[in-house]
Amino acid sequence: MKYPVITIAREHGSGGRIIAQKIGKALDIPVYDKTIIDIAAQESGLSPDFIADAEKRRTSTFLYNLYLSSTNVSIIDQVYLAQAHVIQQVVQEGPCVIVGRCGDHVLRKMKNLLRVFVYAPKEERIRRIVEEYKEEGTGSNLSAYLDKCDKQRSSYYNAFADFRWGDHRNYNLMLDSSIGIDLSADIIIETAKRWEWKEEDLSAEGGAP
Numbered sequence: 001m002k003y004p005v006i007t008i009a010r011e012h013g014s015g016g017r018i019i020a021q022k023i024g025k026a027l028d029i030p031v032y033d034k035t036i037i038d039i040a041a042q043e044s045g046l047s048p049d050f051i052a053d054a055e056k057r058r059t060s061t062f063l064y065n066l067y068l069s070s071t072n073v074s075i076i077d078q079v080y081l082a083q084a085h086v087i088q089q090v091v092q093e094g095p096c097v098i099v100g101r102c103g104d105h106v107l108r109k110m111k112n113l114l115r116v117f118v119y120a121p122k123e124e125r126i127r128r129i130v131e132e133y134k135e136e137g138t139g140s141n142l143s144a145y146l147d148k149c150d151k152q153r154s155s156y157y158n159a160f161a162d163f164r165w166g167d168h169r170n171y172n173l174m175l176d177s178s179i180g181i182d183l184s185a186d187i188i189i190e191t192a193k194r195w196e197w198k199e200e201d202l203s204a205e206g207g208a209p
Helices: 016-027 035-044 048-054 062-066 075-091 122-133 142-158 181-193
Strands: 005-010 097-099 113-119 173-176
Touching: 005 016, 016 097, 016 181, 035 048, 035 075, 048 075, 075 097, 113 181, 122 142, 173 181
Parallel strands: 005 097, 005 113, 113 173
Antiparallel strands: none
8 A cells, every 4th residue: 555755743742753653553664763863874974973963953053064074064964964865765665754854844845745743732741751751851940841852853944944843834734642642643644544646756856855
């Protein structure tokens, strides 16, 4: 059965990564999240930790823009391009779920692309990062911590994309995961199963950023 490529952007603590895993299992398609960082690191020569850290920084960060490669491409741009290249490669292999990494923007020229944004009330997200994620280094003000995480994601995304992170015009589905993780996943799964397939050219040009 043909499924669209699914991209999932999400607020921190909304359960988007868990939802992605459930979708991948139900549809028997691969899920690419932090594995994109690992592959990009291998291909670019940058360390995985550096790439992960770069995603959290604005492109206007002075030290990042000051440090240029021999081709005058800033490090933050190199990180984006390296991950974009990986995303373009994996979709050539078939349907998959791409979590974060500006996936919906990188693949914006694809016809068979289901773009999802997952969000949730802040109190639900706080509960999840404490009880389920058990994150360390969050500090005492969990609300401010979530705001910081979302600001980092939006800044990185907005530096490259045409639309703003979380703008409803940029997604096919926007889901409040407080309705339930399983139900949220089921809605996306059912949408993918009912997808009206469109013939397209998945050449490099078709998926270029």
